[in-house]
Amino acid sequence: MKHALNLAMAAAIGLMPIAAGAQSMSPMRGEVNSFTDAFAVRVFPANPYDQKIRVEIHVYDQDFQPVDAKISPSVFQLGSQASRPVLVVVPFGGADGRKVRICTESIPFPNQQTQIKAQICGKFFGHRKS
Amino acid sequence: MPLFRTAFGAALLVACLDDAAMATTQNVIFNGTVTATCTLVVATNGTMTASPDLQSLSSHNSGGSAGTATLTTTGGVSLSVDPVTLTTVPAADSTATTWTPTYSASGTHTIAETGASTALTVPGADLVSVHLAGTKGGSNRFATGNYQATVTLRCE
Numbered sequence: 001m002k003h004a005l006n007l008a009m010a011a012a013i014g015l016m017p018i019a020a021g022a023q024s025m026s027p028m029r030g031e032v033n034s035f036t037d038a039f040a041v042r043v044f045p046a047n048p049y050d051q052k053i054r055v056e057i058h059v060y061d062q063d064f065q066p067v068d069a070k071i072s073p074s075v076f077q078l079g080s081q082a083s084r085p086v087l088v089v090v091p092f093g094g095a096d097g098r099k100v101r102i103c104t105e106s107i108p109f110p111n112q113q114t115q116i117k118a119q120i121c122g123k124f125f126g127h128r129k130s
Numbered sequence: 131m132p133l134f135r136t137a138f139g140a141a142l143l144v145a146c147l148d149d150a151a152m153a154t155t156q157n158v159i160f161n162g163t164v165t166a167t168c169t170l171v172v173a174t175n176g177t178m179t180a181s182p183d184l185q186s187l188s189s190h191n192s193g194g195s196a197g198t199a200t201l202t203t204t205g206g207v208s209l210s211v212d213p214v215t216l217t218t219v220p221a222a223d224s225t226a227t228t229w230t231p232t233y234s235a236s237g238t239h240t241i242a243e244t245g246a247s248t249a250l251t252v253p254g255a256d257l258v259s260v261h262l263a264g265t266k267g268g269s270n271r272f273a274t275g276n277y278q279a280t281v282t283l284r285c286e
Contacts, residue, residue, distance in 0.1 A: 024169045028207070028286070048171050101286065113278055114176035114189060114262050116197045119212075120168055121286035 024048060025104040028122035038091045039126035045104040046083035053078055053106045057086050060101045060121075067100055090126060098126045166206040168285035173198045176262060176281075184271040187227075188263035196259040199283060201235070203250055209235070210247035212282035214262065220275020227264045227272075231281040234259050258283065 025045045032039040047053050055078045059069040070089040078084065090100050103121040176189045176197035189196050201209065214229035235241035238254020243261065262281055266272060 024167075024285075026165065026167060028166045028168065046169075048169055103284075103286075105282075107280065108172045109175050112175035113276070114178055114197055114260075115278070115280040116172045116175060116199060116260055117280050117282040118170040118172050118199065119282050119284040119286075120170060121284060123286065 024118070024120040025102075025122060028120070029124070030122070031125045031127065033127045033129050034092075035129050037128075038089050039098075039128075040087060040089045041102060041124050043086050043088065043102055043104070043122060044083050045078065045086060045120075047078040047080060047106075049108055050080050051108070052080060053108050056105045057088070058103045058105060059088060059090060060103060062099050062101075064101070069100070090124075092126065092128050096128050100124055100126070164204055166204055168201065168203040168207045170258075170283060170285055171200045172283075173200060176260060178262060178264065178277065178279075180272050185266045186263065187272050187277060188265075189261045190263060196261050197281070199258045199260065200255065201237075201250075201258050201285065202255045203253060203285065205251050205253045207285055208247050208249045209233070209241070209258070210284050210286075211245060211260065212284060214279050214281060216280040218276070218278040220273050220277070222273035222275055223277075225266060225270035227266055229279060230263045230265070232261045232263075233283065234261075 025043055027043065030041060032041060045055050045057065047055070054075070056075050057071050059067040059071065061067050067090060069091070072087045076084070088102055090098060092098050101121040101123055103119050105117055105119045107115050107117045109115065174197055177195045178187045178189050179191040179193040180187050181191050188194055211231040211233050214231055217229065219227070230245065232243050232245045234243040235256040235258045237256035238252065239250055239256050241248050260281055260283055262279055264279070
């Protein structure tokens, strides 16, 4: 049993970088149960470009209004083909549940006449348990 | 006697290598989960040019070009553009401009040019073209100088 558990852990750890590295942000959907006044989500933004890019993480509500969440880190440089974890802690604000969008944003080629900002947003639902 | 022992040992060894033991197999199970994902890779930014009457500054005009991005998704996501909020205009331009971002896509999904959200239900890859048009009404005209605008292309 212990051996099987070790095998499962090894498989999970081995799969994590592959899953994270192949996407611009993962996961893009999630539901979280929390027994506190906030819920936490860990996302993995990834840089699919062959160059270093500046990445910003923002949290919005369903109407795309900013949510006062703690994001660690919220702005960072990400190397080519790299991925890194970002921890987002969202307060319930007195509600029993909260739907938020966690978005990875970047402008890969700044200082051009018409810039394109790529935004990948995941939808997450936090449930407050008592 | 030694010969007998050797022969007996060899016979025992051959007996141990029976067909049943040779044919034993064990399945190794592989599991994998692919969740809804979307990757946007911006390839080129766009270029806007002015119309002869100077009331349009657009990537659709002659000499203008769309921005492009490649999209790869598992499906179960939607693609959209945001209203333009980040613009830089020359000081000589003091009149209002209406900015209209649109996009189209070709590849797995065929999306005619639109400014609305489009659901991408099936997995695949697409080339997304992003256009931006600025217009002025009445007697207003675009002025000499550099204009810059940012279009947000969203996959969620």
